[in-house]
Every structure is written in structure tokens, then in C-alpha cells.
Amino acid sequence: MTGDPADDAAGAVPDGGTVAGETAGGSGGSALAGLRERDDFVVIGMAAALVAFPFLLIDVLGGVGDAVGLSVGGYSGLPSLVLIYGIVVIGFNLLLGYTGLLSFGHAAFFGSAAYAAGLFSQVVPSPILMVVVGTLVATLLAWPIGFVSIRRSGVYFAVLTLTFGQALYFWALGPGSWLTDGDDGFSGIEADGLFLGALPLDAEPIPMLDSYTVMYAFTAVVMLVGVWAANRIVNSPYGLILEALGENEERVEFVGLNVFRYKLMAFMISAVFAGVGGAMFVIHEQYIHPTTGLYWIQSGDFVIMTVLGGTGSLVGPVLGALVFEYVANVVSGVSLPVVGSIGSLWRFVLGAVFVFIVWVFPRGIYGAFADLARYATGGGGGSGGEEPAAADGGERE
Amino acid sequence: MMILQSQIASILLNGLQQGAIYALLGIGLTIILGTMEFLNLAHGALYLVGAYTGLIVFQETALTNGLLYNSGITSIGFEGGFLAAIVLVPIVGFAVGLLMERFVAEPFYDRPETDQLLVTFGLALILEETVKNVIGGNTFQSIAPSTVFGVNVSQPVSLPLVGLFPSWRLIIIGFAFAVIGLTYLAIERTDFGLVVQAGTRDSEMVRLLGIKINRSYSLVFALGAALAAFAGLIGASIQTVSPQIGTTQALVPAFLTIVVGGAGSVRGAIAGGLVLGVILSAMTQTYSQWAQIVLYLFVALMLIFRPEGLFGTAEVGE
Amino acid sequence: MSLLHTQGLTKQFGGLVAVDEVSFAVDSGETRAVIGPNGAGKSTLINCITGALDPTAGSVEFDGDDITDRSPHETVQSGISKSFQTASIFPTMTVRENVQIAALASEHGSFRFDFLNRLSGFDGVHETTDRMLESVELLGDADVEAGSLPYGDKRRLEIAIALASEPKLLLMDEPTAGMSPDETAATVDLVEQLQDELDLTILIVEHDMEIIFQIADRILVLNRGGVIADGTPTAVQDSEAVQEAYLGGVEL
Numbered sequence: 001m002t003g004d005p006a007d008d009a010a011g012a013v014p015d016g017g018t019v020a021g022e023t024a025g026g027s028g029g030s031a032l033a034g035l036r037e038r039d040d041f042v043v044i045g046m047a048a049a050l051v052a053f054p055f056l057l058i059d060v061l062g063g064v065g066d067a068v069g070l071s072v073g074g075y076s077g078l079p080s081l082v083l084i085y086g087i088v089v090i091g092f093n094l095l096l097g098y099t100g101l102l103s104f105g106h107a108a109f110f111g112s113a114a115y116a117a118g119l120f121s122q123v124v125p126s127p128i129l130m131v132v133v134g135t136l137v138a139t140l141l142a143w144p145i146g147f148v149s150i151r152r153s154g155v156y157f158a159v160l161t162l163t164f165g166q167a168l169y170f171w172a173l174g175p176g177s178w179l180t181d182g183d184d185g186f187s188g189i190e191a192d193g194l195f196l197g198a199l200p201l202d203a204e205p206i207p208m209l210d211s212y213t214v215m216y217a218f219t220a221v222v223m224l225v226g227v228w229a230a231n232r233i234v235n236s237p238y239g240l241i242l243e244a245l246g247e248n249e250e251r252v253e254f255v256g257l258n259v260f261r262y263k264l265m266a267f268m269i270s271a272v273f274a275g276v277g278g279a280m281f282v283i284h285e286q287y288i289h290p291t292t293g294l295y296w297i298q299s300g301d302f303v304i305m306t307v308l309g310g311t312g313s314l315v316g317p318v319l320g321a322l323v324f325e326y327v328a329n330v331v332s333g334v335s336l337p338v339v340g341s342i343g344s345l346w347r348f349v350l351g352a353v354f355v356f357i358v359w360v361f362p363r364g365i366y367g368a369f370a371d372l373a374r375y376a377t378g379g380g381g382g383s384g385g386e387e388p389a390a391a392d393g394g395e396r397e
Numbered sequence: 398m399m400i401l402q403s404q405i406a407s408i409l410l411n412g413l414q415q416g417a418i419y420a421l422l423g424i425g426l427t428i429i430l431g432t433m434e435f436l437n438l439a440h441g442a443l444y445l446v447g448a449y450t451g452l453i454v455f456q457e458t459a460l461t462n463g464l465l466y467n468s469g470i471t472s473i474g475f476e477g478g479f480l481a482a483i484v485l486v487p488i489v490g491f492a493v494g495l496l497m498e499r500f501v502a503e504p505f506y507d508r509p510e511t512d513q514l515l516v517t518f519g520l521a522l523i524l525e526e527t528v529k530n531v532i533g534g535n536t537f538q539s540i541a542p543s544t545v546f547g548v549n550v551s552q553p554v555s556l557p558l559v560g561l562f563p564s565w566r567l568i569i570i571g572f573a574f575a576v577i578g579l580t581y582l583a584i585e586r587t588d589f590g591l592v593v594q595a596g597t598r599d600s601e602m603v604r605l606l607g608i609k610i611n612r613s614y615s616l617v618f619a620l621g622a623a624l625a626a627f628a629g630l631i632g633a634s635i636q637t638v639s640p641q642i643g644t645t646q647a648l649v650p651a652f653l654t655i656v657v658g659g660a661g662s663v664r665g666a667i668a669g670g671l672v673l674g675v676i677l678s679a680m681t682q683t684y685s686q687w688a689q690i691v692l693y694l695f696v697a698l699m700l701i702f703r704p705e706g707l708f709g710t711a712e713v714g715e
Numbered sequence: 716m717s718l719l720h721t722q723g724l725t726k727q728f729g730g731l732v733a734v735d736e737v738s739f740a741v742d743s744g745e746t747r748a749v750i751g752p753n754g755a756g757k758s759t760l761i762n763c764i765t766g767a768l769d770p771t772a773g774s775v776e777f778d779g780d781d782i783t784d785r786s787p788h789e790t791v792q793s794g795i796s797k798s799f800q801t802a803s804i805f806p807t808m809t810v811r812e813n814v815q816i817a818a819l820a821s822e823h824g825s826f827r828f829d830f831l832n833r834l835s836g837f838d839g840v841h842e843t844t845d846r847m848l849e850s851v852e853l854l855g856d857a858d859v860e861a862g863s864l865p866y867g868d869k870r871r872l873e874i875a876i877a878l879a880s881e882p883k884l885l886l887m888d889e890p891t892a893g894m895s896p897d898e899t900a901a902t903v904d905l906v907e908q909l910q911d912e913l914d915l916t917i918l919i920v921e922h923d924m925e926i927i928f929q930i931a932d933r934i935l936v937l938n939r940g941g942v943i944a945d946g947t948p949t950a951v952q953d954s955e956a957v958q959e960a961y962l963g964g965v966e967l
Binding site for chain 3: 236247255261
């Protein structure tokens with residue numbers, strides 16, 4: 001019967017020990033906190049993964065593909081693209097998974113950074129400075145948008161962010177097209193090498209390992225910085241406060257914290273990450289169009305990636321970005337046994353998986369792997385690991 | 398002077414039609430939101446269903462891509478005419494609404510807000526992708542009936558001030574307001590409407606009073622869905638039809654309407670819808686590039702300076 | 716000597732006057748109770764003091780400052796903390812984290828840009844947290860998920876959170892509501908002990924008359940939003956107006 005206290009989430013997957021049920025909007029616990037707090041461990045672990053990544057995605061999968069006759073290997077730009085989106089969703093999850101705010105307008109920060117970076121490159125063709133400028137623009141934009149949107153909660157916040165994102169989209173397409181080249185898309189990006197062109201981005205410095213480009217190295221470094229920053233944030237007072245906001249906003253106000261300002265900070269921090277991603281995106285693609293950069297579908301994609309990966313951890317969403325981009329770019333072009341080619345249905349498939357995860361398994365793909373790992377290493381039940389659950393936005397009495 | 402007057406009249410007339418669409422969407426959304434506190438990002442998808450259903454019922458439409466096309470079907474549609482569309486679209490909307498309430502909304506009533514938002518967003522995405530892949534991702538021309546009730550309406554009518562105005566659009570505007578009026582009466586004058594009104598004020602109380610709210614939930618949801626679908630039909634008559642209209646033409650304006658009009662108020666939804674419709678119409682006829690942007694900025698200002706909307710009692714989103 | 720002082724505090728909702736010209740004072744170090752039948756306006760009064768509601772008229776003064784228009788978080792930073800009737804905790808965070816956040820707010824104020832500082836470096840916060848946990852005897856459960864505590868422990872956690880803000884004035888909103896006699900006695904003991912330990916001033920809203928007469932120094936009685944009695948327990952007990960208001964109600 002409806003009307004019962006919201007202690008049990010109907011339909012939640014029973015998972016030994018969690019009490020309040022699990023939701024896709026949940027936030028992280030603190031079991032691995034000891035290890036995670038050590039910056040060096042996180043950075044080194046991530047670095048190792050980043051080094052192995054292109055090899056696994058392109059070469060290993062390519063080999064597997066050759067063996068079974070399907071081209072399932074990634075193409076050479078894919079690892080960078082995955083990392084770029086990965087950066088965006090790490091920041092996005094600080095807003096969704098921790099603070100409990102669902103924004104459908106983050107394309108505004110992604111796209112504005114892309115355009116700003118692209119335009120800046122015509123003045124100073126430096127990728128590194130492009131990222132700085134793009135991110136700055138995104139952050140400046142996030143302040144007013146956040147300020148107005150955060151005044152409302154829940155669905156109104158979500159729709160407001162969507163609205164502002166769309167406003168920017170229409171501006172770029174129409175009145176702003178003197179700057180953005182409107183529907184033609186902006187392609188005058190002048191940066192193709194790091195350190196004043198000394199290191200071309202498409203160079204492949206390691207002979208025989210042509211999956212490793214300078215662009216990838218650049219992206220990987222930026223990603224490392226991003227992960228380090230996110231980890232520091234999570235281990236700072238902000239980590240505690242944002243997580244508390246996602247659980248019981250009212251109480252946070254009543255312990256003496258300025259809820260509005262913290263929410264705004266969370267929003268702006270997530271915009272910074274989106275901005276970095278956007279600037280990197282335009283460097284990588286050498287082209288940006290309102291539909292790729294600013295349209296609400298892009299914002300929706302960020303939501304899907306984050307939830308797909310799992311909102312309960314810091315890096316889970318990156319996995320979501322990987323799966324999403326892999327399906328969109330590789331699986332869509334492949335003729336699978338039994339089902340044939342899913343072609344343009346890839347988004348439908350991802351949508352269905354997304355709904356499944358929200359409904360039944362909110363811990364996402366990363367959560368699934370974490371569970372598997374725990375099971376495999378003989379870990380017991382209980383809610384150890386990083387994940388558990390219910391963030392119920394604090395608005396329920 | 399005369400030119401300016403006729404421009405204003407034309408703006409108002411177009412604004413009425415657009416406003417009617419927004420009002421229909423807003424009413425549907427506000428009664429669902431108010432009664433069940435269910436956050437439905439799939440409301441726009443219902444508009445999409447209405448638009449495509451209307452298109453199919455109304456005329457034979459040529460297909461150029463999509464699954465149907467790939468399997469040999471080159472066109473779909475019934476040549477049913479506009480009246481058939483007006484009758485069938487709300488029915489289809491109602492049915493889809495019942496299904497949605499039963500299978501998607503109900504399991505999520507006790508789940509946190511964010512989950513409701515996410516699952517309805519996923520649903521909207523799936524619906525949109527289904528339409529795109531089955532019927533095709535291209536844009537279809539808007540519906541323009543040539544006869545209604547057997548009467549030839551393809552000739553424009555000469556209106557004072559405005560000049561020539563397509564008569565079928567007048568008829569559509571008439572139908573739209575008839576439906577709005579009926580809905581308003583239903584909510585203000587019937588017992589069911591009373592439950593809805595009470596529900597939008599305090600659904601907890603209504604439940605405690607023992608009124609069978611669950612059955613009402615289904616009806617309220619289905620009613621809201623039918624209104625959204627009908628809005629989609631009207632929308633299909635003034636704008637082109639494509640898979641994204643659910644979000645861009647319906648979802649965003651629906652919420653903006655209730656922000657402006659005030660949450661939980663049917664009167665507010667009507668007023669808000671008309672205000673936004675006229676603003677959009679005015680901008681489209683003058684500085685069309687800025688149309689959407691001005692609309693959004695207007696709503697942002699409303700939120701800052703009058704958060705409870707025109708007729709709302711509590712602050713929207715609290 | 717008065718720590719908290721309201722003057723003509725009024726709160727109106729449309730046609731309903733929930734709090735009607737309430738003027739009273741809470742002296743430093745005392746335990747002040749607010750009682751009254753259901754609907755008397757007790758919760759509304761508390762909400763006006765904490766800043767959760769804006770009063771329609773009147774003023775609230777605390778420790779020499781006018782806090783009438785302050786937002787809830789500002790009020791907490793001024794030194795007033797409220798413990799909620801139903802335990803308002805952070806269910807998936809640990810017991811320690813629950814208290815930590817209040818201690819953090821007390822130490823570093825309502826907002827800071829310290830998102831790159833390590834939380835583990837805030838020694839004062841950790842020390843306060845442990846101290847509070849110990850006072851409510853939850854230190855052993857510090858790393859348990861708060862939502863999994865039995866209800867009685869959740870209520871104690873609630874009090875610990877309120878105290879971790881290191882307030883001068885603690886507002887307690889019906890702390891024993893729904894408790895068994897044993898739990899109630901334990902809570903009363905806890906409150907008395909904390910008051911001694913921390914030199915706290917307490918304003919308590921309660922229905923349970925026995926508790927009130929046991930711990931309160933002075934009692935404010937509300938009915939229909941207005942004050943009908945204000946004085947020592949004996950004086951209130953003898954007041955005719957009070958007896959009338961409670962006709963058929965709780966035993967005095």
C-alpha cells in the first residue's frame with residue numbers, strides 16, 4: 001500500500017545487509033576508505049589501468065575479433081574518447097551520486113567549453129591552454145545556471161537545467177552563429193600539437209604500438225589529474241557534506257551548513273569536469289556542432305553513462321562511459337551472431353539496459369563487478385565494498 | 398497602424414493555438430504531479446504518441462527509412478480524416494496512460510524522486526528510439542485537414558484585422574479549447590474532479606479519508622496522458638512531426654507551463670500555457686531566432702521573482 | 716540573564732494564526748519546557764525560532780543578537796541546535812560520519828572552499844565527534860551504518876548530532892515521543908547528565924507531563940497559538956486556564 005514510510009524501496013534487489021534499499025541515485029560508503037584516501041594508491045592504480053587500456057581495447061579485442069570473425073576491436077581514437085567522457089561523468093557523479101542532484105543540462109558546460117576552446121585555439125594554438133580556457137568558460141556559465149536552477153528541487157531542477165541547456169543550444173544554432181558557425185559546425189581548430197606544435201597529437205611515439213598516440217597520452221594525463229582531484233574532493237569535508245546532502249538535505253541545513261552554497265559548489269565542480277571534457281573533446285575531434293555539444297541528448301547520454309556504470313562509486317561511471325561508447329561505436333557496426341546487426345538500435349538497447357539498472361540493479365556495471373570480485377575473493381555478505389545505497393534526496397518525512 | 402494591429406491579432410491567434418497545446422500539457426502534468434507526486438519525464442513521450450497516432454490515423458504517410466520501410470512497407474496510415482484522429486488519439490493516449498501507470502509508475506511510487514526521474518527518462522528514451530527506428534527518424538509534414546464534418550475547410554477565411562487565416566486552424570483551436578473547457582468543468586464540477594483537486598492539495602489526507610485513491614490514480618494518470626496525446630495531435634497540425642518533439646515541444650514547455658502557472662493549479666496551467674503560447678508566437682513572428690531563448694528566460698525570471706507562479710499556493714519545487 | 720527572548724512572535728498561515736503574540740524568555744542554564752494540547756502551536760513556535768519559518772511579526776533575540784530573520788543554518792551557527800522528533804539521520808553513512816558532519820559545521824562554519832583539504836586532518840572535529848559519541852554511548856557502534864541501528868539508538872544518535880554542533884541552547888522537539896517507559900527514563904537521564912556535563916540550556920517541547928515536571932525549571936503553556944501560562948511547575952499546575960485547556964487530556 002502506498003503511504004508507508006519510505007524505508008523500503010519496493011523492487012530493490014535484496015543484498016545482504018543493506019537496510020534502506022538501493023537506488024540508482026545512491027552514494028558511496030567508506031569501506032575501502034583507507035586505501036582510497038591514499039592519493040598515491042589511487043593515482044598509481046589508475047595510471048596502470050590507463051597504460052593497459054588502449055592495448056586491451058584495440059589490440060586484444062581486435063585479436064579476439066579476428067579470431068571469431070567479428071570486428072569487435074576498438075578503433076584508434078576510441079580509448080581517448082572513452083577517457084574524455086569518463087572525465088565528464090566522474091564530475092557528473094559528484095553531483096548525482098553524492099549530492100543527489102539530477103541535471104539534464106550538462107551538455108551546456110561540455111559544449112560551451114568545446115566552443116570556447118576551439119575559438120581560443122585560433123588565437124593561441126595550445127591544447128593545454130585550450131583546456132584551461134574552455135573550463136573557465138564552462139565554470140562561469142555554471143554559476144548563473146546553477147544559481148537559478150538550484151532554487152528548485154527535484155524534477156523542477158532537472159527540467160530547468162534541461163531548459164538552460166536548450167537555450168544555449170538554440171543560441172549557438174541561431175543568434176550566436178556568428179561565433180559558432182551555427183549549423184555548419186565549428187571546425188577552425190588550430191591546435192594539433194602540444195608544446196607549441198613540438199609534439200603532434202597524432203604522432204605515435206612507440207614503434208609497433210600504434211594504439212598509443214600522443215593524444216591518448218595527453219588525455220590519460222588529464223584523466224589522472226581529474227581522478228586525483230575527484231579523490232581529494234571526496235576525501236575532503238566536501239565528500240562528507242555532499243554525501244549527506246544526498247541523504248538528508250534538511251538535516252544538513254540544521255547542523256549549520258549552508259545547503260544552497262554547497263549544492264552550487266557541487267554543481268560548479270561538476271561543470272568544471274564537464275568543461276575539461278568538452279575542451280578535450282574538441283581537441284580530439286577537431287570539430288564541434290551544436291547537436292554533438294549542446295543538445296539535450298548529449299546531456300541525457302551523460303546521465304545514462306553515469307547510471308550504467310554505477311552511481312555508488314567514484315570511478316564506476318567511467319565504466320559506463322566505456323560501455324556506452326563501445327556499444328555506440330563498435331557494437332553498432334557489427335553483425336552479431338543470433339541478433340544480427342543492431343545498427344541504429346544501439347541507443348534503444350542502451351536505454352533498455354539503463355531502465356533495467358535503475359529498476360533492478362542500481363549499483364550498475366561497476367557494482368556488478370565489485371560484487372563479483374567480492375564473491376570470487378570469498379568476501380562475506382554485508383554491505384562492504386563501496387556501494388550501498390539509498391539516497392533519498394532528503395525530502396521525505 | 399492597421400498593419401501593427403493585424404500583426405498583433407495574428408500573434409494572438411497563433412498564440413491561442415500554441416497556448417492551447419501548452420495548457421493541455423500543463424493540465425495533464427499538474428494533475429499527475431499534484432495527485433500522485435509522481436515525477437514523470439515521460440509526459441512528453443505521450444505527446445509524441447499522440448502526434449504520431451494522429452498522423453497515422455489522419456492520412457497515408459510515406460515512409461523512407463526505419464524497420465517498417467526496410468521490411469517492405471512503404472507507407473502507413475488510414476486516411477481516417479481529422480475527426481477520426483480527434484476521437485482516436487485521446488483514446489490511445491488514455492490507454493497508454495493506463496499501461497504506464499500500472500507498469501511503470503506504480504512500482505515507483507515509494508521510490509525516491511531521482512529514481513522516478515531516471516526511469517521515466519529511460520522510458521521516454523525507449524519510446525522515442527522505438528518510433529525512430531520503426532517508423533523512421535525523418536520529419537513529417539504537419540497535418541492539414543481539408544474537410545471536417547464534411548465541410549471543405551481548405552479555403553482560408555478572412556478575419557477582421559488578421560486577414561486570411563486557414564479555417565481548419567480555427568476549427569482546431571475551437572476543438573482544443575472545447576477540450577480544455579470540458580476538462581476544467583470536469584475538475585471543478587464532478588466528484589472525480591473534487592478528488593483530484595483535494596488530491597493535488599493533500600494526497601495524504603485524501604488517502605486517510607479512505608477514498609479509493611488507487612483507482613483514482615489510474616484515472617488521473619490516464620486522463621493526463623489523454624490530454625498530452627491530444628496536445629500532440631494539435632501540435633502535429635501546426636508543427637512538423639519527428640521523434641524528438643516529445644522532449645523539445647512537449648516536456649520542456651509542459652514543465653515551464655506549470656512553473657509559470659503554479660503547481661497543482663488547473664487554472665494556472667491554462668493561464669500559464671496561454672501566456673507562454675502568446676510569448677512564443679510573438680517572438681516567432683518577430684525575432685524568431687530568439688523565440689525559445691526568450692521563453693526560457695521569461696520562466697527563469699518568474700522563478701526568481703514569483704516562485705509560486707501565477708496561481709500556485711506553495712512554491713514550485715519545494 | 717536571558718539567553719533566548721521572543722517578543723510578540725506571531726506566525727500566520729492565511730487565515731490561521733498558529734502562533735499568536737508569544738513573548739517568553741529562556742534563562743541561561745535552565746531547562747525550559749513548552750507544552751500545550753495538540754495544535755497549540757508548539758512546533759510552529761520552534762520553527763520560528765530556528766528559522767525554518769519566517770515569523771509574520773515579532774522578534775527573536777538570542778545571546779544579544781536579533782536572529783528573527785536568520786536562516787536555519789545561520790541560527791545553528793549562532794548557537795542554537797535542534798534535535799528532531801523523528802530521528803533525522805543519514806542512514807547509509809556511518810554513525811561516526813553522522814556526528815562528524817555536525818562537528819565539522821561547528822568547527823569550520825557554514826561554508827568553506829576546502830574541497831582539497833583532507834578531512835582526516837581536522838583533529839578538533841574528530842575529537843568532538845568521539846566525545847559526543849561517548850556521551851550517548853554509541854562510540855562502540857561508530858563504524859556501523861546508521862540506518863541499521865535499532866530505533867532507540869537512532870534517537871540517541873539524533874541527540875548526539877544535535878549536540879555535536881556545540882550549541883549554547885538545545886531545542887528538543889518531543890524527544891520521548893513514542894518511547895517505552897524504560898527508553899523514556901533513559902532519555903531523561905541522558906538529558907540531565909548532558910546538561911551537567913556540557914552546561915547546556917535546554918528548551919524542550921513535550922507531551923509527557925511526568926518528564927516535564929521532573930526536569931523543567933519553568934514551563935510555557937500554549938493553547939491555540941497563545942500563551943496561557945508561564946511559570947514554575949507548581950504555578951502552572953495550579954493555573955485554572957491550564958486545567959481548562961487540558962480538560963480530558965493528559966493528567967497533570
